[in-house]
Amino acid sequence: xxxxxxxxxxxxWRKIPGDYYSPSIHxxxxxxxxxxxxxxxxxxxxxxWYEAGVEHFTVPDPNDLITNRSTLTTKARRLWxxxxxxxxxxxxxxxR
Numbered sequence: 001x002x003x004x005x006x007x008x009x010x011x012x013w014r015k016i017p018g019d020y021y022s023p024s025i026h027x028x029x030x031x032x033x034x035x036x037x038x039x040x041x042x043x044x045x046x047x048x049w050y051e052a053g054v055e056h057f058t059v060p061d062p063n064d065l066i067t068n069r070s071t072l073t074t075k076a077r078r079l080w081x082x083x084x085x086x087x088x089x090x091x092x093x094x095x096r
Contacts, residue, residue, distance in 0.1 A: 009034060 008029040016022035023037045034043040056079070
């Protein structure tokens with residue numbers, strides 16, 4: 001017999017209130033931040049979410065684009081490789 005588990009997460013935001021399937025954000029009992037989109041949940045400490053935002057969502061200074069072009073290309077390749085690995089691991093079509 002399967003043992004049931006108690007959901008102790010605290011929901012702090014839902015895109016469409018009352019819609020179970022809409023994207024949502026919750027806090028776990030251990031302080032992790034969980035983001036649910038399409039039934040897939042990523043949970044990480046707030047510091048990791050911040051690091052991810054800094055790495056992937058900050059807008060570079062236009063004056064640095066010329067000098068950092070190779071760095072940006074390298075980061076884009078790494079991100080593309082991560083996306084390809086994730087898609088193959090979750091059984092989705094492989095990206096090319």
